[in-house]
Amino acid sequence: MKVLVTAKRVVDPDVKVKLDGSGNLDLSNVEYKLNPFDEYGVEEAVKLKEAGKADEVIVVSVGTSDSQKEIRTALAMGADRGILVEVDEDEDLDPLTIAKLINGVVQREEPQLILLGKLAVDAENNQVGQMLGALTGFGQGTFAYRLDIEDGYAIVGREVDGGTADVKVALPAIVTADLRLNEPRYASLPGIMKAKKKPLDVLTPDDLDVEVDAQVRVVGYELPPERAAGVIVADVDELIEKLRNEAKVIG
């Protein structure tokens, strides 16, 4: 079984991103990481290979040439080869465009299983996996906390409100990874050294016959208003009065 897994480059979630004063993100001097949800996907793909259920794990990323670093991280974790769909830095990418580009790779590679993070922690769209399902026509199991491959099916445990649900999806299938799917391993030093020698192909949108034409564009960013300072009330009556007449949260 061939597994395709995504590896998006995102701003380190531990970094507090600032605005530059003109409504744009100030991304100077920020660090980038492999999207944590994609990390769960990579770990699961590598585990499937170690268990003998997958023959090859291919990592794909859509982004600038800098995204090679995140692909190398996934290769260091144990993936076999990488594909970067390289786009210009000033190119707008919306979820549908990314899904189309990944679909282009799917058509070339014909994987039986496609693993994606349920969302990327930068934009938090949670759309690419589902859109890819529509583009490929493959069944999908989203928000996976458990994954088993049995007799041509992916058995996906999903966390739903109030409990869990298992879905059985015929392969080829799309699975999006949630938090509790696994505990991603750390890239080892030997893994990093080996990753350098693993193949990494660079494709362009033209190679995949996809036109980059984002339908959704971010037009600006704004910080939430600062919280006003609290006040100390003298007694319960004053508290009730303020909740009723100032905050208007009780009748």
Added chain:
Amino acid sequence: MRFAFTDDQLLFRDAVRDMLKKECPPGVVRAAWESDNGRSAKLWSQLAEMGVLGAAAPESMGGLEMAPLDTVLLFEEFGRAALPEPVLEHMGVAVPILTACPPSPARDAVLRDACTGAATLTVALSATPHVLYADSATHLIAERDGAIYLVAAGALGLTPQQSVDRSRRLFTVTFDIGEATVLAEGEDAAPILAAAFEHATLYSSAILTGLASTMIDMGVEYASTRKQFGKAIGTFQAVQHKLADAFLANQFARPVVYKGAYALTHDTDVHTSVSMAKAYASDAAIAASESVLQTHGAIGYTTECDLHLFMKRAWALARAFGNSKWHRNRIGHHVLDDGPADARL
């Protein structure tokens, strides 16, 4: 000429940084302070799984044959996290000593186990009176009368000593030479022991720069949030300048430490470069600890403040393997071609 680390070296650093960020927050260091042996519960095996512990060992023994220039950034990360494990003794000193000693069944077996983490090594060099982590190490690599011995933990007599850093347990150690294995002696041992001192000194310097970085970050964070007279104290010049001076000192120390790693890797100008690294890094770490302690005010004097986890390690390491003054003296002797510096630290 490229005056920068390679992509691989930076990736090694990032991998270790990511791991320690998740697995070794200050709470883990504090727990090590209170533990029986000053160490963490699971970090040793995680470091072994990542291939870190045997990084300097030959590939034939399960290592990665990494040079000081490849590993210096890892030690900086160990300092940044105040990692409570014997990485300096094991990975920075003992493994290079074993690697340099003539092959023998005893050496090879311990070196292989050192790479997998099955063996935990500590060292007793003549330059230091105490042995660290002797109660949890499986083997001691000891210098005695110019020879290098391998001693199993069971053959050691241990007397605990007081340590300023509670995650850095100290002991005086005795053993019977009859129960030890000679790894090298005489002319074979001398260059290995000389190199071991330089390794210990350089890696202490790298840990110190990492400790200083974290202390400065803590100071900046505190100064940005602690308010006095209605303003964050970081808006006052007196506070800003203290932190800026500490930052400058550490930024100047780091490339000197990297130069020390270059010198050790390429065996050029080793004594001066390593001593410069230790002098600059020790001064920078002490300056950072003083500035950040002052920035914190009274809370900084309580051991409940996480600053202590880093500050006390810095105090200990700044004096280990020669303090700033000793290393400046050593550089002076070298520059003036005035013979070797006094070997007593």
